[in-house]
Amino acid sequence: MTTLLTPSPTPRLLGICGSLAAFALAAATLCAQTPAPRIRAEISSSATTPLQGSLHPLARPAFDSGRLPANTPMKGVSLFFNRSAAQQADLQALLVAQQTPGSPQYHQWLTPDQFAARFGMASSDIQQAETWLQQQGFAIDSVARSQNMIRFSGTAGQVEQAFQTQMHYYTVNGVRHFAPSTALNLPSSLASVVSAVRNLDDFRPRSMMVKTTTARGRANPAFTSSVSGSVFFAPGDIKVAYDMNTLINAGTNGSGQTIAVMGQSSVVNSDIEAFETASGLTVKDPTPVLVPGSGTPQAFQGDEGESDLDLEWSGGIAPGANVVFVYTGSDSSFGVFDSLQYAVDEKIGNIISISYGICEAELTGASALEAVLQQAGTQGQTIVAASGDSGSTACYVSPTTTNPTLPQQEAIAVSYPASSQYATGIGGTEITAANDASTNTTYWASQGSSDDITSLKTYIPEVVWNDDLTAVQNGATSLSAGGGGVSTLYTTTPSWQTGVPGIPSTPGRYVPDVSLYASPDLPGFLFCTSDQSDWVGASVNGPAQAASCNSGFRDSSTQDLTIAGGTSFSTPIFAGMVAILNQEKGYTGGVGLLNKTLYSLAANGTTYTSAFHDVTTGNNACPASLGASFCAGAAETDYAAGTGYDLATGLGSVDLGNIATAAGWPAASTLVGTATSVVATSSTPAAGANDGITITVASLTGNSTPTGNVTLSIDGSGTAYGATGSTATTIALASNGTATYTANFATAGTHTIVAQYAGDSTHAASTGSVSVTVPGATSGKGTIALSATSISVPQGSSGSSTITVTPAGGYTGTVYLTFDTSNDNALANLCYEFSNQLTNGDGSVSVTGTAAVTTQLSLDANAMDCATAAVAKSGTHAMRRFGTVKAAGNHKPAAPGSMPLTLSFAWLLFAGFLGASSRKLRGLAVVIGLLGVGLALSACGSSVSTSVPNPPKGTYTITVTGQDSATATITNTTTFTLTIN
Numbered sequence: 001m002t003t004l005l006t007p008s009p010t011p012r013l014l015g016i017c018g019s020l021a022a023f024a025l026a027a028a029t030l031c032a033q034t035p036a037p038r039i040r041a042e043i044s045s046s047a048t049t050p051l052q053g054s055l056h057p058l059a060r061p062a063f064d065s066g067r068l069p070a071n072t073p074m075k076g077v078s079l080f081f082n083r084s085a086a087q088q089a090d091l092q093a094l095l096v097a098q099q100t101p102g103s104p105q106y107h108q109w110l111t112p113d114q115f116a117a118r119f120g121m122a123s124s125d126i127q128q129a130e131t132w133l134q135q136q137g138f139a140i141d142s143v144a145r146s147q148n149m150i151r152f153s154g155t156a157g158q159v160e161q162a163f164q165t166q167m168h169y170y171t172v173n174g175v176r177h178f179a180p181s182t183a184l185n186l187p188s189s190l191a192s193v194v195s196a197v198r199n200l201d202d203f204r205p206r207s208m209m210v211k212t213t214t215a216r217g218r219a220n221p222a223f224t225s226s227v228s229g230s231v232f233f234a235p236g237d238i239k240v241a242y243d244m245n246t247l248i249n250a251g252t253n254g255s256g257q258t259i260a261v262m263g264q265s266s267v268v269n270s271d272i273e274a275f276e277t278a279s280g281l282t283v284k285d286p287t288p289v290l291v292p293g294s295g296t297p298q299a300f301q302g303d304e305g306e307s308d309l310d311l312e313w314s315g316g317i318a319p320g321a322n323v324v325f326v327y328t329g330s331d332s333s334f335g336v337f338d339s340l341q342y343a344v345d346e347k348i349g350n351i352i353s354i355s356y357g358i359c360e361a362e363l364t365g366a367s368a369l370e371a372v373l374q375q376a377g378t379q380g381q382t383i384v385a386a387s388g389d390s391g392s393t394a395c396y397v398s399p400t401t402t403n404p405t406l407p408q409q410e411a412i413a414v415s416y417p418a419s420s421q422y423a424t425g426i427g428g429t430e431i432t433a434a435n436d437a438s439t440n441t442t443y444w445a446s447q448g449s450s451d452d453i454t455s456l457k458t459y460i461p462e463v464v465w466n467d468d469l470t471a472v473q474n475g476a477t478s479l480s481a482g483g484g485g486v487s488t489l490y491t492t493t494p495s496w497q498t499g500v501p502g503i504p505s506t507p508g509r510y511v512p513d514v515s516l517y518a519s520p521d522l523p524g525f526l527f528c529t530s531d532q533s534d535w536v537g538a539s540v541n542g543p544a545q546a547a548s549c550n551s552g553f554r555d556s557s558t559q560d561l562t563i564a565g566g567t568s569f570s571t572p573i574f575a576g577m578v579a580i581l582n583q584e585k586g587y588t589g590g591v592g593l594l595n596k597t598l599y600s601l602a603a604n605g606t607t608y609t610s611a612f613h614d615v616t617t618g619n620n621a622c623p624a625s626l627g628a629s630f631c632a633g634a635a636e637t638d639y640a641a642g643t644g645y646d647l648a649t650g651l652g653s654v655d656l657g658n659i660a661t662a663a664g665w666p667a668a669s670t671l672v673g674t675a676t677s678v679v680a681t682s683s684t685p686a687a688g689a690n691d692g693i694t695i696t697v698a699s700l701t702g703n704s705t706p707t708g709n710v711t712l713s714i715d716g717s718g719t720a721y722g723a724t725g726s727t728a729t730t731i732a733l734a735s736n737g738t739a740t741y742t743a744n745f746a747t748a749g750t751h752t753i754v755a756q757y758a759g760d761s762t763h764a765a766s767t768g769s770v771s772v773t774v775p776g777a778t779s780g781k782g783t784i785a786l787s788a789t790s791i792s793v794p795q796g797s798s799g800s801s802t803i804t805v806t807p808a809g810g811y812t813g814t815v816y817l818t819f820d821t822s823n824d825n826a827l828a829n830l831c832y833e834f835s836n837q838l839t840n841g842d843g844s845v846s847v848t849g850t851a852a853v854t855t856q857l858s859l860d861a862n863a864m865d866c867a868t869a870a871v872a873k874s875g876t877h878a879m880r881r882f883g884t885v886k887a888a889g890n891h892k893p894a895a896p897g898s899m900p901l902t903l904s905f906a907w908l909l910f911a912g913f914l915g916a917s918s919r920k921l922r923g924l925a926v927v928i929g930l931l932g933v934g935l936a937l938s939a940c941g942s943s944v945s946t947s948v949p950n951p952p953k954g955t956y957t958i959t960v961t962g963q964d965s966a967t968a969t970i971t972n973t974t975t976f977t978l979t980i981n
Contacts, residue, residue, distance in 0.1 A: 034117065034122065035087070035117075035118075035119075035120055035121055035122040035125075035147070036084075036122060037122040037124045037125055038084060038121070038122065038125055038192075038193050039124075039125045039128050039129070039189055039190065039193060040189070041189040042128075042189065043128055043129065043131070043132040043187045043189050043190045044187055044189070045162075045187050046187075047187065047188045047189075048164060048185040048186060048187055048188060048191070049185065049186060049187075049188045049191035049192075050183045050184070050185055050191075051183060051184040051185070051186055051191060051194065051196070051197065052183070053196070053364055053365065053366065053367075054180070054183045054184040054196065054197060054364065054365075055180065055182060055183045055184075055364075056179045056180070056201050056203060056362075056364050057361060057362050057364070058170060058172050058177070058179070058203060058362060058404070059168070059170055059179040059180065059181060059201070060170070063170040063171055063172050064168055064169070064170060064181070065168070065169040065170060065171045065176055066168065066169050067166060067167065067168050067169075068156040068167040068168065068169065068178055069156065070155060070156055070157030070160070071155050071156070071157065072155060072156040072167070072178075073153070073154075073155060074153060074154055074155060074156055074158070074159050074167075074200065074333070075141075075153045075199075075293065075295075075331050075333060076141065076151055076153065076199045076293050076294060076331060076333055076334050076338070077138075077151065077152050077153065077154070077159070077197065077198070077199050077200055077333075078149055078150070078151050078196075078197065078198045078199050078338075078341075079129065079133070079149065079150045079152070079194060079196075079197050080148060080149045080194065080195045080196045080197070080198065080365065080368035080371070081120075081121045081125075081129075081148045081149065081193050081194060081195065082193060082194065082195040082367065082371070083119060083148075083371065087118075087119050090118070090119070091119055091374060091378065094378055095374065095377050095378060095592075095593070098377075098378065098380075098592060099592060099593065099596050099666075101666050101667055106666075106667075107380070107587070107589065107591075107592075107666075107669050109378065109379050109380030109589050109590060109592070109765065110378045110379050111347065111379070111711075111756055111758050111759075111765055112145045112146055112345060112346060112347050112379070112756060113145065113711055113756070113758070114758075115146050115375055115378060115379065116145060116146045116147040116148075119146070119148070119375070119378075120146055120147025120148050121147050121148060121193070123147075125193065126143060126147065126150065129150060129190060130143075130150060132187065132190065133150065133152050133162075136154070136158055136161065136162035137154055137155075137158045137162075138152040138153065138154040138158060138162070139152060139153050139154065140152050141153055141293050141716075142292065142293065142715070142716040142717045143717065144341075144345050144716075145345045145346060145713055145716075145717075146344075146345050146375060148371065149341070149345075149368075151293060151716070153293075159180075159200060163180070163184040163185055163186065163197070164182075164184070164185040165180040165181060165182045165183070165184055165185070166180070166181045166182065167179070167180060167181070167200070168180075168181040172203075173397060173398075173401050177201060177202050177203055178201060178202055179200065179201035179202075179203065180200055180201070184197055184200075195365070195367040195368045195371065196364070196365030196367060196368035197365075198337075198364075198365045198368060199333045199334065199338070200333070201333070201364075202332045202333050202335075203358075203362070204264060204332075204335035204336065204356075205264075205335060205336050205337060205356035205357055205358045206356060206357065206358065207302060207303060207305075207306040207355065207356055207566075207568060208306075208355050208356065208357060208386035208387075208388060208389050208415075208483075208566045208567045208568040208571070209305065209306050209309065209355070209389075209534075209564050209565075209566040209568040209569075210389045210471075210478075210480050210520045210564060210565050210566040210568075211520060211534065211563075211564050212520040212521055212524050212563040212564060212565065230523075231436060231444050231455060231456075231523050232523050232524045232525060232526050232561065232563055233456075233517065233523060233524065233525045233526065233569075234278075234279055234453045234454065234526050234553070235279045235281070235313065235316035235317060236279065236280070236453055236454025236456075237454055237455065237456035238317065238516075238517070238573055239317070239454075240454065240456045240457070240458065240459075241456055241458075241459050241460060241517070242459070242516070242577070242653065242654060242655060242656050243459070243655045243656050243657035243658065244317070244577070244580065244656045244657065246657050247580055247584060247656065247657060247660060248319075248580070251320075252580055252583050252584045252660075253318060253319050253320030253321075253580065253583070254317075254318025254319065254320040254321030254576060254579030254580050254582075254583055255320035255321070255583055255700070256320075256582075256583055256588065256673045256675070256700040257318065257320075257321045257322070257350060257351060257578075257579035257582050257583055258321065258322040258323075258324060258348070258349040258350055258351065258766075258767070259314045259315070259318065259321050259322070259323050259324070259349055259351045259352075259353055259572075259575050259576065259579055260324045260325075260326050260343045260348045260349025260351065260352045260353070261286070261307070261310045261311050261314055261323060261324070261325050261326070261353050261572065261575075262310075262326055262327075262336050262339040262340050262343065262352065262353065262354040262355075262356065263303065263306070263307035263310065263325060263326070263327035263328070263336060263339060264300070264303050264307075264327060264328045264334070264335045264336040264339065264356070265298070265299045265300040265303035265304045265306070265307050265327060266288075266290075266297040266298055266299045266304070266307075266327060266329070267299065267304060267307045267308055267311065267325065267327075268299070268530050269285045269286075270530075271308050271312075271528045271529050271530055271548065271549070272285060272286060272308065272311050272312055272315075272528070273285065274528045274548070274549035274550070275308075275312040275316070275526075275527060275528040275549060276312070276315070276316070278453065278526075278528065278549055278552045278553045279316055279453060280453055280454075281315075281316060281319050282319065284315065284319070284323075286311050286315065286323040286324060286325040287322065287323070287324045287325065287769065288324075288325050288327070288771060289324055289325065289326045289327070289342075289343075289348060289752055289754075289769050289771060290327060290328075290329055290750050290752060290771060291326065291327065291328045291329070291334060291338050291339055291342045291716070291752075292342075292715040292716035292717075292751075292752055293331075293334075293715070293716060294328040294329040294330075294331050294334035294338060295328070295329030295330030295331035295334065296329050296330050296749060296750060297329055297330075297750060298329055298330040299530075299531070301531055301532070301533045302531065302533050303531075304529060304530065304531040305527075305529040305531035305533065305534040305564075306355060306356070306568060307325065307327065308527060308528065308529040308530075308531065309355075309525070309527040309529070309564065309568060309569060309572070310353060310355050310568065310571075310572045311323060311325055311572075312527050312528065313525070313527070313569055313572040313573055313576070314353055314572035314573070314575045314576045314579075315576070316576070317572070317573050317575075317576025317577060317579075317580075318575075318576035318577075318579035318580055320579075320583070321351075321576065321579040322675070324343075324348055324349055324769070326339045326340075326342060326343045326348055326349075327339055329750075336354065336356045337369060340352065340354060340369075340372060340383075340417075341369075341372050342716065343381075344372050344373075344375050344376045344379070344381060345372075345375075346713055346754045346756065346767065346769075347379050347381065347756060347765075347767050348754065348767055348769065349381065349767075350380055350381055350382065350582065350587075350589065350590030350591075351381070351382050351384070351575050351578050351579055351582070351590070352376065352381055352382065352383045352384070352575075353384050353571055353572045353574075353575035354383065354384070354385045354386070354417065354571070355385075355386045355566075355567070355568035355571045355572065356386070357385065357386055357387075357388055357394070357415035357416060357417065357418055357483075358415065358416055359388075359394035359395035359413045359414070359415055359416070360394070360413055360414060360415070360416050360419060360487065360488050360489055361395055361408070361411070361413055361488075362395065362404075363416050363489075366416070366489060369416070369417065369420075370420060370422065370489075373417060373420050373422035373423055374422055376422065376592075377422050377592050377593045378592075379590075379592075380589045380590030380591065380592045381590055381592065382424065382578055382590060382591055382592060382593065382594050383417065383420075383422065383423040383424065383593075384423065384424045384426055384571055384574050384575050384578065384594075385415075385417045385418040385420070385423045385424070385425055385426065385571065386415070386418060386425075386426055386483075386566070386567035386568055386570070386571040387414070387415055387418040387419075387425045387426055387427045387428070387482065387483035387484060387511050387512040387515075387567050388414070388415035388418065388482075388483025388567060389428070389478075389479070389480060389481065389482070389483060389518075389566045389567055389568075390478070390479040390481065390483060391466065391468065391479055391481035391482065391483065391484075391620035391621060391622055391639075392412055392413075392414075392483070392484060392485045392620050392621065392622075392638075392639050392647075393409065393410050393411065393412065393413060393479070393622060393632075394413040394414050394415040394483055394485075395408060395409050395410075395411060395413045396409045396410060396478065396479050396622075396630075397409055397478065398477045398478055399477060399629035399630055400477060406628070406629065406632075407632065410622070410630075410631065410632035411632070412485055412486075413485070413488075414483060414484070414485045414486065414487050414488075414511045415483050415511075416487075416489070418483070418511055418512060419487040419489060419490075419509060419511050420489075420509075421490060421494040421497075421509050421595075422593060424513045424514070424574070424593075424594050424595055424598070425511040425512040425513050425650070426512055426513070426514060426515065426516065426567055426570045426571045426574050427465075427482040427483060427484050427511070427512030427513075427514070427515035427516075427518070427567060427570070427648070427649050427650055428464075428465035428481070428482030428483075428515055428516070428517070428518025428519065428565075428566070428567050428570055428649075429462035429463065429464060429465050429482065429515045429516060429517055429518060429519075429570075429615055429649055429652075429653060430462065430463060430464075430465040430466075430467070430517060430518065430519030430522040431460045431461070431462065431463070431517070431519075431522050431523065432461075432463060432522070433522060435460050435461070436522050436523050442457070442458075443456060443457055443458060443460050444456060444457065445457065451552060451553065451554075453552075453553075459613070459655075461613075462515075462517065462613060462615050462649075462652075462653055463615065463617040463618040463641070464481075464482060464615060464617065464618030464619055464620055464640075464641050464648045464649055465480075465481055465482040465515075465517075465518045465519045465565075465618075465620070466480075466481040466482070466618055466619060466620055466621070467480040467481065467519055467520070467521055467522065468480055468481050468622055468623055468626065468630070469623045469625065469626065470521065471521075472626055472630065479622060479630065480519075480520065480565075481620045481621075481622075482512070482515060482518060482567065482620050482648060482649065483511065483512070483567065483620070484511055484512050484620050484639050484646075484647045484648050484649070484650070485510075485511060485639060485647055486504075486506075486508040486509070486510055486511075486647065487508060487509040487510075487511060489509070490507075490508060490509040491507055491508070492507050492508075493507050493508055493509065493510070494509060494595070496593075496595050496596040496599050496600070497509070497510060497595070497599055498599065498603075499599060499600070499602075499603030500599060500602045500603050500608070500644050500645045500651065501643060501644030501645065502642055502643060502644030502645035502646050503644070503645045504647075510645070510647060510650075511647070511650070512649065512650040513595055513598060513599075513650045513651060514574065514598065514612075514649075514650050514651050514652065514653065514654060515570065515615065515648075515649040515650055515652060515653055516569075516570035516573055516574060516653050516654070517569070517570065517653075518565050518566055518567050518569055518570045519565045520563065520564050520565025520566065521565065524563040524564065524565050525563065525564060525565055525569045526553050526561060526562065526563060527562055527563075527564065528548050528549035528553070528562060529548050529562060530548065532545075534548075534562055534564060535548060535560070535562060536558075536560045536562075542558055542560075543558060544558075544825070545558055545560040545562075546558060548562045549562065574654075577654060577656050578591075578594065580656065580660070581656070581659070581660055584660045585660070585665050585668055586668030586669060587668060587669060588668075588669050588671050588672065588673030588674075588700070588764040589669055589671060589673070589759075589764040589765060597664070597665065597666065598651065599651070600664055601659065601662055601664050601665075602644075602645070602651045604662075604663075604664060607659075607662045607663070607664060608644075608651075610655065610658045610662070611654065611655055611658045611659035611662045612651050612652045612653065612654060612655065612659070613652045613653040613654070613655065614643065614644065614651075614652045615641050615646075615648070615649040615652045615653065616641050616642060616643055617641055618640070618641050618648065619638050619639055619640040619641060619648055620639050620647075620648045621638035621639065621640075669764060671759065671762065671763060671764040672699050672700065672701055672702060672704060672762055672763050672764065673699070673700035673701065673763075673764050673766070674697055674698065674699055674700060674706050674757060674759070674763050674764055674765070674766040675697070675698055675700055675766055675768070676695065676696070676697050676710065676755055676756075676757045676766040676767055676768035677695070677696045677698075677768045678693060678694070678695050678753055678754075678755050678768040678769055678770040679693070679694045679696075679770060680692070680693055680743070680753075680770050680772050681693075681694075682772070683771075683772050683773065684772065684773050684774070684775055685743075685745065685772055685774055686774070686775070687745065687746055687747065687748055687774050687775075687776075688744065688745075688746055689744065690742050690743070690744050691742070691743045691744065691745070691772060692740065692741075692742060692743075693740065693741040693742070693743050693753060693770070694738060694739075694740055695710050695731070695738065695739045695740070695741065695755045695768065696737060696738045697710065697733060697737045697738075697757045697763075697766065698737060699763060704762060704763070705735070705736065705737045706733065706737050706757065706759075706760060706762075706763040707733060707737075707760045707763075708732075708733060708757070708758055708759065708760040708763075709730045709731060709732050709733065709757075709758055710730070710731055710733065710739050710755045710756060710757050710758075711729055711730045711731075711755070711756045711758065712729055712730075712731065712741060712753060712754070712755055712756075713729075713753075713754040713755075713756070714743070714751070714752070714753050714754075715751055715752060716752070733757075739755075741753075743772070745772070745774045747774065748774045748775060748776045749773070749774060750771055750772070750773050750774075751771065751772050751773075751774065752769060752770075752771050753769060753770050753771075753772075754767060754768070754769045755767065755768050755769070776813060778812065778813025778964055778967060778970075780813070780964075780967050780970075781809060781810050781811060781970075782807060782808055782809030782810045782811025782812075782970070783807075783808045783809050783811060783970060783972070784805060784806065784807055784808070784811055784962055784964070784970060784971075784972050785805070785806040785808065785972055786803070786804070786805060786806075786960055786962050786972050786973065786974035787803075787804045787806075787974050788801050788802065788803045788804070788857075788958075788960055788974055788975075788976040789801050789802045789976060790976045790977040790978070790979070791859060791976070791977070791978050791979065792978075792979040792981065793859070793861055793978075793979070793980060793981065794980075794981050795861060795950055795951070795952075795953050795980050795981065796861060796862045796950050797860075797861060797862065798831075798858055798859060798860040798861060798862065799858070799859060800857060800858045800859070801857045801859065801976055801978075802854050802855075802857075803854065803855055803857055803960065804852050804853070804854045805852060805853055805854075805962065806852035807852070811964075811970065813964050813967075813970075819958060819959070819960060820958070820959045820961070821956055821957070821958050821959075822956050822957040822958075823954070823956055826951055826952055826954065826956065827951050827956060827978075829863035829949060829950065829951055830859060830860065830861060830951050831859070831860040831862075831863075859978060861950055861951045861980050862950060863949060863950045863951070951980055952980070953980050953981060954979075954980055955977055955978070955979045955980075956977065956978045956979075956980075957975055957976075957977055957978075958975065958976055958977070958978055959973060959974075959975045960973060960974050960975070960976070961973045
């Protein structure tokens with residue numbers, strides 16, 4: 001049985017009991033109890049029970065595209081435990097007490113370790129489950145800090161045997177996915193304590209961003225354009241609209257608060273920096289946190305732009321806040337819900353912003369996700385989530401989509417997690433066309449000789465966001481309206497969702513809670529991204545956009561702006577507002593579920609009038625005039641705005657200045673806020689080398705020094721997994737508020753260290769983190785030579801180039817190969833894959849000896865293959881300008897081992913394409929590393945168009961550059977030609 005990844009409860013309870021002064025009542029409760037064992041019989045597969053809700057709704061026979069090979073790697077599979085009835089009752093009572101002024105537990109937030117001791121599984125139960133999983137051939141990856149989830153890895157064949165199912169491919173919307181073909185079966189003695197088994201499919205939640213439907217970005221942000229006089233929203237305008245500047249100018253800018261942004265793609269820091277510079281803000285990079293075990297940093301087209309705007313707008317609204325980016329890597333079975341689980345499990349951020357969602361009808365494992373959100377509430381974390389961009393039909397995709405069917409798409413539905421009663425759902429509003437006109441000087445500054453980045457003069461009255469008709473007329477194939485309606489997950493109305501006129505009398509959880517501007521066209525939002533799927537394409541009005549924000553908000557060569565909308569914008573904006581409110585009200589440890597206070601304030605007629613903008617015009621219905629391809633019928637889908645609360649905009653929007661000073665806010669915490677920082681001596685330590693980690697806990701106000709302990713979680717485990725030196729999970733702070741730790745990582749890749757300060761009698765808890773990247777081993781000497789064979793293929797066909805890397809002078813190490821082409825635009829729809837990437841069944845192929853190593857690189861000039869074979873070929877991606885798949889970082893090579901193919905000469909292994917340093921096609925790179933196993937290349941994270949042109953005929957030069965991962969001077973280049981006949 002593996003014990004490295006299973007945190008021992010003993011040091012945690014000792015640490016908790018040692019902090020009685022900090023949490024007298026909570027600590028006494030925790031020290032007096034440990035979870036009782038619940039697995040009473042041996043776990044045996046001789047008697048099994050179906051796991052309810054484990055069959056994905058889209059895993060239908062009609063979409064079946066064949067069975068996965070038995071040796072297909074399955075990584076990060078997550079077995080979630082449920083809570084006992086007594087634990088759940090205790091948790092519900094705690095959530096109420098924590099939000100009730102006067103209660104001894106009011107705002108006494110739990111740390112993850114306290115939560116585990118009170119609501120987790122018994123260690124003996126976890127050990128039994130681990131033993132059974134290992135008997136099935138699985139490797140245990142980690143145990144959640146909350147003691148309610150085990151991550152494990154294996155193969156599709158092992159999954160099929162253990163859970164009595166079959167793993168199949170399913171082609172949905174022209175994209176191939178994988179999922180179990182039947183409900184899972186678990187041993188009966190285990191099934192009774194399991195709520196879900198997740199990450200056995202790659203159906204990821206959808207981004208809630210909507211692209212502008214205007215003809216040219218250069219013709220249109222709020223910001224007044226010096227080119228056209230048109231207007232868009234920049235951060236300064238939103239601060240004017242929602243009355244934030246009085247607070248911000250007084251220093252209430254989110255300082256002392258941490259916003260954790262959830263993502264499923266890496267980003268390039270230069271995009272965030274460009275946005276901050278263009279907005280007139282101080283440049284401050286977010287803190288990246290890669291979910292352990294999710295692969296290596298990798299950007300996905302569609303998801304990268306979403307993460308960019310989330311980071312830019314949350315930090316842009318609350319520039320004093322600490323913004324942490326929690327994201328998943330290259331393994332396609334992971335997604336943004338894994339980011340959410342990790343952020344809660346490690347208590348990263350007292351505000352969590354998630355701009356992704358999935359319609360409730362397609363949601364699996366809902367009980368496990370709800371348990372995560374409940375944990376967040378007990379820890380003082382506020383979750384704000386986007387309510388969706390398809391009006392009242394959250395399952396809608398496209399009129400050309402036959403799976404799901406149109407009736408299924410057009411059914412009334414809301415989006416999760418915004419529909420959870422443990423999250424604040426954020427909807428969308430817009431301004432009217434009359435108020436967007438360039439001549440409307442009541443609201444906007446007039447056009448000048450330069451772009452005006454804050455041109456809004458005052459709040460503009462809002463209507464329900466519904467651009468459905470205009471969007472479709474402009475060629476959009478999806479709806480464009482604020483999500484709202486009634487959840488099907490809840491049969492009762494939350495106790496706090498009451499007291500405001502307009503709340504329906506029928507039971508249910510109603511969405512959204514509040515709304516903010518969200519339209520992509522009235523007037524639209526500015527952001528900066530390297531994700532070219534968000535750029536303006538070529539048209540009669542001009543050439544394709546060539547860059548984003550390299551001249552203010554503009555592309556210097558075309559003057560294009562990067563513009564979009566959706567509840568993806570209103571959500572991080574509201575997260576920034578919460579950071580400002582928390583600072584203003586003195587909530588040093590967070591405020592937890594905000595909804596109780598929001599509805600309480602709105603129930604007071606005087607406060608509602610001043611603190612909220614009641615939206616009374618419009619609806620989120622799909623216009624019947626669009627026809628049956630879009631709308632099932634206006635009457636069926638019509639949620640109209642009205643006085644007070646409504647299912648189109650919730651309580652309306654917020655006047656931040658007035659709501660911050662309104663009576664009715666609960667009392668502030670008496671604890672001094674703290675900040676925990678974690679600094680590594682080296683951000684790129686060598687494998688096996690000691691790396692000093694310094695943890696500093698400081699007071700945010702005054703001169704007091706925090707005391708007590710910090711608890712370390714390394715690579716997702718509460719124990720010192722993957723490190724040597726001190727093996728204690730809990731380290732006492734020195735008299736100056738610091739602690740030191742020695743890390744020593746044996747494996748290449750990105751490693752995450754999270755430090756949780758538990759607080760003391762004077763100081764609030766806080767969390768800090770740092771990531772380090774261990775490069776593949778290198779000799780640091782010698783040279784490399786590269787060569788590649790040319791390819792000639794008929795248009796719409798494919799061919800292979802043999803790429804050879806030859807070491808000399810004693811070279812061993814990891815080499816990154818990046819590609820550049822002579823015509824990026826022409827090759828925008830070229831695909832690639834390694835033909836031998838599954839040789840070993842785990843995404844690697846090994847060659848021993850000191851001779852050169854080679855690999856076959858297949859280039860596919862059939863654009864349809866790019867759209868439909870992403871998972872079937874397990875590593876095929878559209879080759880876009882700047883790359884569909886990109887390495888993370890600010891134009892630096894990504895971590896070794898982040899792509900699928902591994903070869904070796906002597907001590908050298910040759911791994912797959914990954915790319916990072918070139919802005920052109922930096923998504924393609926060959927990693928040659930001193931690694932034992934390569935990682936499987938994940939599928940694209942977003943839907944891909946099924947009607948794209950093949951690359952044109954012609955001869956193209958492709959330049960390959962190789963560079964050692966640690967020694968930049970060890971480098972070489974070669975070229976080959978691709979001829980499409």
